[in-house]
Amino acid sequence: MGICLGAQLIARAMGSKVYPGHQKEIGWGRLTLNDLVNNPLAILGEQAILHWHGDTFDLPSSATLLASNDNYPNQAFAIEDFCLAVQFHPEVTVSGMERWLIGHTAEIAATDKVSVTSLRQDNAEIGRTLQPIAQKIWTNWFKKLPW
Template sequence: MGAQLIAAAMGSGVYPGGSKEIGWGAVDLSAAGADSPLAAMTTPVLHWHGDTFDLPAGAAHLASTPACKNQAFAAGSRVLGLQFHAEVPAEAIESRLIGHAHEIEQTPGVSIREIRADTRRHARLLESRSRTFFNSWLDGALA
């Protein structure tokens, strides 16, 4: 699922992005993304990365954000790379905030207070939509 790891394994470059993307925000689906299990992801997702990657050769581009062109891709029906985090339960975010407090403080425009508030607003819906998304993707991958 790690888009950077999969992209590197497929021979694409992975490198520092222009800025860190930390916090909750929407992803913009490409036409291929809207016609994929990612269509279930209509809620803000958790972003937590500073690196980015080149889209692997032959991969379908599925999603982007203004800060990061490559947020998701598929290579066939069994390879899916996600830059954002659809898998993080609400209960796990607090420990991430504590463990990465220094990184958050050093990232312009990002605050622990804002991430906590957004977690309260978005995390439960993300958990529900993520189950729908992952189940749909697995159904297609195992077919």
């Protein structure tokens, strides 16, 4: 399983290109989920998710695309039943987000589209609904692993 940089590293290890994206993506937004029978992210539905990256990757040839958005076509992929890679951050918790805001203050200040105040407000509203959904994603994914 790879999250953000982890997804980029998996893509690279599978022979795909990883490179700087056309824009930094910081903030809460929705995904377009591919309508696949076994999409492990299907439970997200219309749930907003935290995006926080500036790099992106090409989809590995052996991967199944699971999700995209208007900014980046490759937001999540799976490789058979043993690898899940997501560019976004379903692992973020409401309380844990505060450390991100403190640790990335300069990065946030360098953008003109988000602020600490707006991220904090969105986190309070959206984060609480994301946490139990993310827990189900992890639980369902690990249950289907063959070991």
